[in-house]
Amino acid sequence: MAEIQIKNVAKTFGAYQALHDINLTIQDQEFMVLLGASGCGKTTLLRIVAGLETATTGEVWIGGRRIDHLPPKDRGIAMVFQNYAVFPHLTVFENIGFGLRMQKLPNDEVKRRVERTAELMHIEQLLKRYSGELSGGQRQRVAVARALAMEPDVILMDEPLSNLDALLRMEMRAELKGVLAESNTTAIYVTHDQVEAMSMADRISVMHQGKIVQAASPIEVYRNPAAEFVAGFIGNPPMNFLPATPSGNGKWTVGGQDMNGPVSSETLKFAIRPEDLRPSETGLKATAKVVEPLGAHLLVTCDVEGALFRAVLDSDMTVKPGDVLTLAPQTDRVRWFNPETTLAVA
Amino acid sequence: MNARVLPYVLILPVTLFLCLFFLYPFLLVSKQAFSTGSGFTLDNFREVTSYWKFPTTLRNTFLLAAAVVPVQLALALLMATMVNKMQKGRDLILYVWTIPLGISDLAAGIIWLAIFEQSGFLNSMMNGLGIVDKPVNLLTFQNPGLVFLAIALAEIWRATAIMLVILVAGIGLIPKEYYEAAEVFGASPWKRFTRITLPLLRPSLQTALVLRVILAFEIFAVVAALGGTLFPVLMGETYAYQFDLLNSGAAAAMALIILAISIGFTLIILRLLRVPKGATI
Numbered sequence: 001m002a003e004i005q006i007k008n009v010a011k012t013f014g015a016y017q018a019l020h021d022i023n024l025t026i027q028d029q030e031f032m033v034l035l036g037a038s039g040c041g042k043t044t045l046l047r048i049v050a051g052l053e054t055a056t057t058g059e060v061w062i063g064g065r066r067i068d069h070l071p072p073k074d075r076g077i078a079m080v081f082q083n084y085a086v087f088p089h090l091t092v093f094e095n096i097g098f099g100l101r102m103q104k105l106p107n108d109e110v111k112r113r114v115e116r117t118a119e120l121m122h123i124e125q126l127l128k129r130y131s132g133e134l135s136g137g138q139r140q141r142v143a144v145a146r147a148l149a150m151e152p153d154v155i156l157m158d159e160p161l162s163n164l165d166a167l168l169r170m171e172m173r174a175e176l177k178g179v180l181a182e183s184n185t186t187a188i189y190v191t192h193d194q195v196e197a198m199s200m201a202d203r204i205s206v207m208h209q210g211k212i213v214q215a216a217s218p219i220e221v222y223r224n225p226a227a228e229f230v231a232g233f234i235g236n237p238p239m240n241f242l243p244a245t246p247s248g249n250g251k252w253t254v255g256g257q258d259m260n261g262p263v264s265s266e267t268l269k270f271a272i273r274p275e276d277l278r279p280s281e282t283g284l285k286a287t288a289k290v291v292e293p294l295g296a297h298l299l300v301t302c303d304v305e306g307a308l309f310r311a312v313l314d315s316d317m318t319v320k321p322g323d324v325l326t327l328a329p330q331t332d333r334v335r336w337f338n339p340e341t342t343l344a345v346a
Numbered sequence: 347m348n349a350r351v352l353p354y355v356l357i358l359p360v361t362l363f364l365c366l367f368f369l370y371p372f373l374l375v376s377k378q379a380f381s382t383g384s385g386f387t388l389d390n391f392r393e394v395t396s397y398w399k400f401p402t403t404l405r406n407t408f409l410l411a412a413a414v415v416p417v418q419l420a421l422a423l424l425m426a427t428m429v430n431k432m433q434k435g436r437d438l439i440l441y442v443w444t445i446p447l448g449i450s451d452l453a454a455g456i457i458w459l460a461i462f463e464q465s466g467f468l469n470s471m472m473n474g475l476g477i478v479d480k481p482v483n484l485l486t487f488q489n490p491g492l493v494f495l496a497i498a499l500a501e502i503w504r505a506t507a508i509m510l511v512i513l514v515a516g517i518g519l520i521p522k523e524y525y526e527a528a529e530v531f532g533a534s535p536w537k538r539f540t541r542i543t544l545p546l547l548r549p550s551l552q553t554a555l556v557l558r559v560i561l562a563f564e565i566f567a568v569v570a571a572l573g574g575t576l577f578p579v580l581m582g583e584t585y586a587y588q589f590d591l592l593n594s595g596a597a598a599a600m601a602l603i604i605l606a607i608s609i610g611f612t613l614i615i616l617r618l619l620r621v622p623k624g625a626t627i
Contacts, residue, residue, distance in 0.1 A: 072532075087528075089622070
């Protein structure tokens with residue numbers, strides 16, 4: 001059992017507050033992705049769990065044991081670094097076996113575990129090579145194998161795929177997910193890439209300015225963003241927002257059109273994903289500005305009463321800049337946000 | 347100008363300078379060493395190596411290098427690691443530690459002579475503390491160990507900084523991530539030093555050691571100031587052949603012997619600290 005509990009963790013660097021009162025529980029064997037833009041504190045949080053950084057306040061528990069005062073080696077963790085940190089003076093074999101040697105395991109046990117994990121990562125033919133003789137992707141595999149060889153309770157990954165080219169990243173994404181699922185470890189995975197987060201995670205914690213804005217399953221984060229930031233950060237293109245004025249009794253005026261919405265007397269923001277719009281007889285009047293045929297679909301950037309608005313339409317449609325489209329939002333996909341708190345309104 | 351020719355044109359002045367003032371004199375010295383006036387001969391080498399003092403000078407030089415260089419290496423590594431860990435005042439400390447580099451070796455010898463001689467600081471202190479009744483002459487033939495110690499101390503004080511600056515630069519080049527990875531995978535601070543710092547520092551260690559060992563075999567002024575003739579070394583004997591005995595053939599032979607020893611040790615150091623084939627450090 002390796003449930004991770006992060007309790008009231010905060011971190012300041014001088015006058016700068018990197019993390020504000022973080023509370024997060026990660027289930028045993030769960031794959032948790034910390035997602036956010038650079039500088040949001042996701043790597044700092046990972047490093048606090050790893051023991052490479054000390055929290056200013058708060059506690060970290062792994063498997064029912066408080067570990068924030070322990071050195072990294074006593075926490076039952078292994079880590080994959082962004083730049084791999086594969087030691088250049090050691091062979092692939094000795095790199096994978098580094099942690100096992102530090103634990104003073106007998107030679108045959110080291111050999112068994114190194115060979116097993118190397119096979120798992122398909123690098124068994126590279127064991128005698130040095131890091132300088134490997135490609136970026138192979139180095140990445142060595143870094144993962146080194147972590148897996150430790151048979152850790154928790155595996156921590158800091159943007160492990162960010163230095164790979166796009167095709168290799170896609171391949172490794174799927175492979176890493178499979179390998180980790182089989183290893184029965186709890187994983188924390190830091191990334192700024194939402195596609196990586198969506199495709200790999202059991203749960204995503206979206207971070208912004210040192211806080212966790214939402215922690216939920218990928219589909220929940222996508223469908224029901226808890227805050228405007230999440231709605232704008234996840235999804236490519238991101239969610240559309242339009243100002244909405246109440247006309248009483250759950251009726252709203254959005255972009256000059258009447259809509260049904262929550263009962264509220266305050267001004268709210270109406271939000272809809274670009275792919276949840278259909279051309280229709282009635283709906284929002286949108287003037288097309290830029291039309292981008294993307295093959296699978298058509299991305300149209302429009303103007304709705306002066307606001308930027310994007311629609312993902314069927315690739316069969318013919319739209320020219322200057323055309324006025326009538327777009328009907330799919331009603332069950334419409335979301336509402338409070339502009340004051342930026343939080344979602346039910 | 348043609349981009350392929352330009353680099354060679356740019357290094358031409360230096361090359362000419364080295365040929366004229368280094369290679370040419372070196373060839374003259376070699377010629378002198380291998381001749382006594384009538385063609386090629388090894389007589390000069392036979393003469394210097396069969397002289398009764400030669401084994402002593404050779405032994406003294408090696409002993410001194412063997413005593414001084416390892417201490418300097420350990421000290422330089424320790425100091426470089428400390429400097430590297432410092433947040434503030436790093437440059438100031440580095441400047442202070444490298445002050446001895448700016449002092450000539452003879453001046454360094456004289457500074458330490460001022461400490462050890464009969465009217466020196468050490469005697470004044472011991473006298474003041476009542477350890478001795480009257481100032482004693484420490485650096486005499488009756489105290490060969492003390493003479494050796496004084497020379498070794500002066501050398502360590504004087505020439506550790508040259509290794510320090512090379513190692514500080516080398517340690518600074520090792521990425522922090524390697525240490526973090528080693529820490530996460532269970533390496534203690536000592537293990538991180540022996541398993542990460544030392545191997546990754548090999549190129550710098552090579553440079554520092556080669557430079558220091560060569561200089562150790564060329565030791566002269568510090569020995570002359572502190573030991574005089576009590577502690578004969580190879581370079582001192584070379585000086586004596588050239589200027590006291592006016593035997594430039596023998597002096598040239600001694601110079602070539604020192605060169606051969608230096609080359610030999612350079613090769614040994616390069617071999618011992620070589621980077622494994624395929625590894626990129």
